[in-house]
Amino acid sequence: MPVTSPYHLIDAAFILQLTEILGEANVFTDSQVLDNYSHDETEDLRYQPEVVVKPADTAQVSAILKLCSSAYVPVTPRGGGTGLSGGALPVYGGVLMSMERFKSIIEIDTENLQATVEPGVITEEFMNAVAAEGLLYPVDPSSKGSCFIGGNVAHGSGGPRVVKYGTIREYILNLEVVLPNGDVIWTGANTLKYASGYNLTQLMIGSEGTLGVVTKIVTKLIPRTQHNVVLLGSFLENEAACAAVSAIFRAGIIPSALEFMERKGVEWVIRFDDIKFDLKDNVKAFLMIELDGDDLDMIFKDVEKVNEVLESHGCTEVLFADTAAQKEDLWRMRRVMAESVKSNSVYKEEDTVVPRAALPQLINGVKEIGARYGFESVCYGHAGDGNLHINIIKGDMSDEDWKYKLKEGIVEIFQLTAKLGGTISGEHGIGLVQREFMPLKYSEVHLNLMRGIKRVFDPDLILNPGKIF
Amino acid sequence: MPVTSPYHLIDAAFILQLTEILGEANVFTDSQVLDNYSHDETEDLRYQPEVVVKPADTAQVSAILKLCSSAYVPVTPRGGGTGLSGGALPVYGGVLMSMERFKSIIEIDTENLQATVEPGVITEEFMNAVAAEGLLYPVDPSSKGSCFIGGNVAHGSGGPRVVKYGTIREYILNLEVVLPNGDVIWTGANTLKYASGYNLTQLMIGSEGTLGVVTKIVTKLIPRTQHNVVLLGSFLENEAACAAVSAIFRAGIIPSALEFMERKGVEWVIRFDDIKFDLKDNVKAFLMIELDGDDLDMIFKDVEKVNEVLESHGCTEVLFADTAAQKEDLWRMRRVMAESVKSNSVYKEEDTVVPRAALPQLINGVKEIGARYGFESVCYGHAGDGNLHINIIKGDMSDEDWKYKLKEGIVEIFQLTAKLGGTISGEHGIGLVQREFMPLKYSEVHLNLMRGIKRVFDPDLILNPGKIF
Incomplete structure (x- = not known):
């Protein structure tokens, strides 16, 4: 899908300058590598870069950006x-800068409960390193086994434990950032409080690599809780499951995860992943609830309260998992859901988020819109946050309908989301694919503020162009 | 202290336009009112506005800003x-816009655990209204009985409970903001997760009224914990008390408050507030620790752990408060400290913040710098966050030394703060008085990004000029 580009094409002299900065081994122009970096996990989209570079330190990132700015x-x-x-698709070609060599966990500071880490560290590896010190870094997106913490910062990532522990916003204290012209700043301070002018740390989080390139990350850590249990509740209707969500919080419980899964998602997981699970005929939806804490008695008291809420909302069965293997089985079901759906069909994912009590209206609305436009959907997500991932299945839909008619349906979904007090993306970001829908939620005045901020950081618009707005 | 102003002076025609927007009853030019609004709680500074206006709704704020922009x-x-x-001093005269008529708690949404509130609501009144629903809004600065929640948003306020519950940043979901040209936006969505472009909500928080005027605030609420207790530990040295702070967290405890108080602060409180307190001769510093939770047994387990840490750090005595009256007595001591110091002498307050394990180095450094420059200081603050309020006492210092020599000492304090990984303000903001110190921590590149953002929102620089940078 070529795009008319206002930018300069890369020539041999430019490649030579890149190799002077990085060495030949870290500059790639062969088509196999370009292919590998032409897609992320977004639908079936592909955009080929002209060159792939793999810097390893801040000075190299700075030199590359300076070069690209001037060229x-x-x-x-x-x-x-x-x-x-x-967000990582090189829509206009140019330089694809992979941060995969920024792999160092520089420091885990157990005195201050902080860590300093490079952006190319895999999230789960960081979590494990921190856990080995008895500490918790709770930001665990479903892709934690392969995503980078730098990408998590760029997208303001969430994950299942947001509901108790907050998003990545609450764990990032300070960032080293290379600006598009090559200048380097630290955005803030290594402190839990910060009231020293505009908060550039918070502005960078969720800016999807459009304002600067993050090269070091200082995170907050917290003490690790000692115990957790997982419950899986079965429901005969989506709506009943969704209605139970806000009731759990009203009962005074803050679970460490509260996930919704539609039956079809579970069916596809069973087929895809060969998971053993006794799926009852009449069950239409599930809530998966994790409760954690330092005292098992307290957790069991909360389990009782949750059970009462589930029962009063029509829950037909509760599975209880307290061994590591049982818990992992349930979590695995949830984590491989996106991949399972993808393995069945081309699909589009919408990452809607609403105030949690509006979930029943949202899911009913999605199904009603689907019925009118003729598309099937599989819904699941972080229900405790009101965050519902809607996987729209291409299935037998014609390419024509997939391209044009479906879009009208998506517009209606986002309009409903906005009407319910929500927005277009809870944790996946706007990137390339949601960009066109931004005006459904945000006024031109609002979007112009974003564009203005972009120009302050990146006056030549060379950094990750074509994203967000 | 007049400042040369680039702005237009207000004339009778302009006042008439203001009265057309607001009615005569809400436009004030008499000198008594102008005097009343010429100062806040910052040292002894006074700047007189030309007119005071008291709008009551978003449309009026918009009309005023539109008028001021064009004039x-x-x-x-x-x-x-x-x-x-x-931050609220009208350095260049002009219009002082008091938000005191924005007094409505619009909604406490117990389904979603959210509230919508106007910026002129007093923080403590909001906390009480929320508590009546069994919920907690935990952002309680010491001035909670008189500060407005809108001012808390503007300053990114903290308070003692940040250490467990986070700053106001973690509780603000969405803001209605009037831009300097009169345009109105909502900055985000009423959701717990948000990944839809640059986070303007977070950018507004802590922007000190320089980017827009907040007219509605959507907050997150959490279930209220059932119980708490307060401990007061006595130490023979500042350093020992500060060293105990990070040890408490390393023991796996997250207290709901962890405050440090120097002896002199307590002495002045006793005199100022007629508080009964048996201050032992050899005690030099105190830690006040609040622990909260839903289960008293769990709290008492934590109390034991805290006691062990205190003892191993040389704590000589622990007072234990579990009745409401005892707890309030201890909290009152901490809360009136700033006022007590102020009642004794002209003073300057520095709101330093560092990683918490660096507190001993910070307090030793402050005393050493004070000894060299000949100033006395009283230190107290939210030690659990590494946030130390340093009250520098004028006492017998000459006006000359107070004005010039002291500044060099303050520069050294901030340089030390920065060296320790901290920054200039943890929760009080930069406003007018810390502005000149910003270059000690932030590069010109960094400050220019802030200035650029300011111009995106406020190209004519009419909103709260003279603040931050």
């Missing part, structure tokens, strides 16, 4: 390539 | 007037 060549930074909104 | 008249928004960095 008017676009740069697309890339983390683990697990994004679902096309 | 090139500066506007200084004002909350409760409790600021400690001069």
Whole structure:
């Protein structure tokens, strides 16, 4: 899908300058590598870069950006390539900057409960390193086994434990950032409080690599809780399961995860992943609830309260998992759901988020819109946050309908989301694929503020162009 | 202290336009009112506005800003007037816009655990209204009885409970904001997760009224914990008390408050507030620790762990408060400390913040710098966050030394703070009085990004000019 580009094309002299900065071994122009970096996990989209570079330190990133700025060549930074909104796709070609060599966990500071880490560290590896010190870094997107913490920062990532522990926003204290012109700043301070002018740390989080390239990350850590249990509740209707969600919080419980899964998602997981699970005929939806804490008695008291809420909302069966293997089985079911759906059909994922009590209206609305436009959907997600991932299945839909008619349906979904007080993306970002829908939620005045901020950081618009707005 | 102003002076025709927007009853030019609004709680600074206006709704704020933009008249928004960095001082005269009529708690949504509130609501009144629904809004600055929630948003306020519950950043979901040209936007969505472009909500928080005027606030709420207890530990040395702080967290405890108080602060409180407290001769510093939770047994287990840590750090005595009256007595001591110091002498407050394990180095450094420059200081603050309020006492210092020599000492304090990984302000903001120190921590590149953002929102620089940079 070629795009008319206002940027300069890369020539041999430019490649030579890149190799002077990085050495030949870290500059790639062969078509196999270009292919590998032409896609992320977003639908079936492909955009080929002209060159792939793999810097290893801040000075190299700075030199590359300086070079690209002066040559008017676009740069697309890339983390683990697990994004679902096309944020890492080099829409205008140019330089694809992979951060995969930024692999160092520089320090885990057990005195201050902080860590300093490079952006190319895989999230789960970081979590494990921190856990080995008895500490918790709770930001665990489903892709934690392959995504990079730098990509998590770029997307303001969430994951199942947001509901108790907050998004990545609450764990990032300070960032080293290379600006598009090559200048380097630290955005803030290594402190839990910060009231020293505009909060550039928070502005960078979720900016999807359009304002600067993050080269070091200082995170907050917290003490690790000692115990957790997982419940899986079965429901005969989507709506009943969704209605139970806000009731759990009203009962005074803050679970460490509260996930919704539609029957079809579970069916596809069973087929895809060969998971053993006794799926009852009449069950239509599930809630998976994790409760954690330092005292098992307290957890069991909460389990009782949750059971009462589930029962009063029509839950027909509760599975209880307290061994590591049982818990992992349930979590695995949830984690491989996106992949399972993808293995069945081309699909589009919408990452809607609403105030949690509006979930029943959202899911009913999605199904009603689907019925009118003739598409099937599989819904699941972080229900405790009101965050519902809607996987729309191409299935037997014609290419024509998939391209044009479906879009009207998606517009209606986003309009409903906005009407319910929500927005277009909870944790996957806008990137390339949701960009066109931004005006459904945000006024031109609002979008112009974003564009203005972009120009302050990147006046030549060379960094990750074509994204967000 | 007049400042040369680039702005237009206000004339009778302009006042008439204001009265057309607001009615005569809400436009004030008499000198008594102008005097009342010429200061906040920052040192002894006074700047007189030309007119004070009291809008009551978003449309009026919009009309005023539109008028001021077209007339090139500066506007200084004002909350409760409790600021400690001069953020509400109308340095260039012009219009002082008091938000005191924005007094409505619009909704407490117990389904979604959210509230919508106007910026002129007093923080403590909001907390009480929320508590009546069994919920917690935990952002309680010491001035909670008189500060406005809008001012808290503007300053990114903290308070003692940040250490467990996070700053106001973690509780603000969405803001209605009037831009300097009169345009109105909502910055985000009423959701717990948000990954839809640059996070303007987070950018507004802590922007000190320089980017827009907040007219509605959507907050997150959490279930209220059932119980808490307060401990007061006595130490023979500042350093020992500060060293105990990070040890408490390393023991796996997250207290709901962890405050440090120097002996002199307690002495002045006893005199100022007539508090009964048996202050032992050899005690030099105190840690006040609050532990909260839903289960008293769990809290008492934590109390034991805390006691062990305190003892191993040389704590000589622990007072234990579990009745409401005992707890309030201890908290009152901490809360009136700033006022007590102020009642004794002209003073300057520095709101330093460092990683918490660096507190001993910070407090030793402050005393050493004070000894060299000949100033006395009283230190106290939210030690659990590494946030130390340093009250520098004028006492017998000459006006000359107070004005010039002291500044060099303050520069050294901030340089030390930065060296320790911290910054200039943890929760009081930069405002007017810390502005000149920003280059000690932030490069010109960094400050230019802030200035650029300011111009995106406020190209004519009419909103709260003279603040931050």
